[in-house]
Amino acid sequence: MKTHQQTKKMAEGALMIAFATVLGIFPLAQLPYGGSVTVASMLPIVLISYRHGIKWGMGAGFIFGVIQQLLGLSNLSYFTTWQSIVAIVLLDYLVAFSVVGIAGVFRRFSFLQRDALLLGSLFGSILRYLCHVISGATVWAGLSIPTEAALAYSLAYNATYMVPEAIVLCIASYYLGSMLDFGKEEITRLPTVQTASRGANILVALAGLVGGGALVFDTVMIFSRMQDAETGEFNISLLQVERFAGSFWMAVVIVTGVAVLAVGVMLAVRRWLLKRVPKMPNT
Numbered sequence: 016m017k018t019h020q021q022t023k024k025m026a027e028g029a030l031m032i033a034f035a036t037v038l039g040i041f042p043l044a045q046l047p048y049g050g051s052v053t054v055a056s057m058l059p060i061v062l063i064s065y066r067h068g069i070k071w072g073m074g075a076g077f078i079f080g081v082i083q084q085l086l087g088l089s090n091l092s093y094f095t096t097w098q099s100i101v102a103i104v105l106l107d108y109l110v111a112f113s114v115v116g117i118a119g120v121f122r123r124f125s126f127l128q129r130d131a132l133l134l135g136s137l138f139g140s141i142l143r144y145l146c147h148v149i150s151g152a153t154v155w156a157g158l159s160i161p162t163e164a165a166l167a168y169s170l171a172y173n174a175t176y177m178v179p180e181a182i183v184l185c186i187a188s189y190y191l192g193s194m195l196d197f198g199k200e201e202i203t204r205l206p207t208v209q210t211a212s213r214g215a216n217i218l219v220a221l222a223g224l225v226g227g228g229a230l231v232f233d234t235v236m237i238f239s240r241m242q243d244a245e246t247g248e249f250n251i252s253l254l255q256v257e258r259f260a261g262s263f264w265m266a267v268v269i270v271t272g273v274a275v276l277a278v279g280v281m282l283a284v285r286r287w288l289l290k291r292v293p294k295m296p297n298t
Contacts, residue, residue, distance in 0.1 A: 024067050028075050031059035035079050040086075043183070044231045049090070049155075050147070050176035052231050055187040057115050057143075057180075061136050062188075064119030066197050072116030080112030099154050106150035114142035122198070129192030136188040140181035147173040175234040179227050186223040218285040222278045229274030233267055 039056035060079055064072020084104055094100050118135030126134065151169030196203050 024071060028063055028071060031063050032075055032079050035059040036082050046176050052176050052179045055184045057139065057184050058187050060115045061118040061132065061139060062197060064116045065122050065132060065135060069117055069119055072119050073113045076113040076116035077109060080108040083112060084108040102154045103150065106146050111143045111146035115139035117142065128198060129189050132188040132192040133185050136184045137181060140177060140184060144173060144177040179231040182223060182227040186220050190220045218281045222281040225274050226278050229270050232270050
């Protein structure tokens with residue numbers, strides 16, 4: 016029986032890693048100097064950790080990191096010393112994705128499943144972000160990150176893709192945690208909720224996606240113009256209005272304005288829906 020359960024966990028882990036890889040192949044946004052926003056590619060790792068424990072989660076994260084490293088071998092061409100190569104492999108791939116597997120730790124506490132998955136996704140994203148920040152402030156300093164004030168630049172640049180990535184991941188994990196029961200051996204649907212309550216949850220997810228999408232668009236547009244193509248240094252003066260008269264700033268303002276309006280409307284409708292139904296038991 017124990018061997019059967021181990022085999023089943025391994026098969027499930029392999030499927031989840033494959034799913035995570037597919038989600039990561041087609042990013043929502045690719046930043047010009049490294050980093051991307053994906054369709055919650057870390058979610059399968061979070062789910063493995065929640066269902067089977069931190070050991071399985073970190074193992075799945077490690078293998079996912081190996082695959083990401085193989086897909087990003089071109090990044091190693093920027094370095095000539097073996098110490099730098101080892102540091103990049105560890106900080107930007109192996110360790111960065113392995114720590115996401117700690118996300119299942121919140122199942123041990125008295126949290127609702129959806130809240131445990133949300134907190135785990137946020138915690139895993141923060142740990143991964145810190146790995147990229149350390150890498151940027153050390154190994155990448157002088158290349159895509161300016162040597163002067165490398166830590167500050169690394170904190171800012173890595174946030175441009177990790178913040179939207181974390182938002183998408185948290186929304187996806189919270190929504191799935193509200194719909195499916197991942198705590199049992201077989202994944203099943205949670206008890207049916209009223210249509211209005213389900214619609215309210217969907218509106219929250221949509222509002223998050225719209226807001227996250229606008230944030231991704233703005234950060235990609237702005238940061239791609241803040242970094243000098245020759246020196247690699249960030250310079251806020253490159254965002255002078257006269258350099259991008261009309262189209263650039265107009266696009267940023269329109270996308271941001273429409274997103275804020277859409278999010279506001281969806282949250283207002285959600286509040287109206289929740290007022291029309293009695294409170295449902297927490298799931």
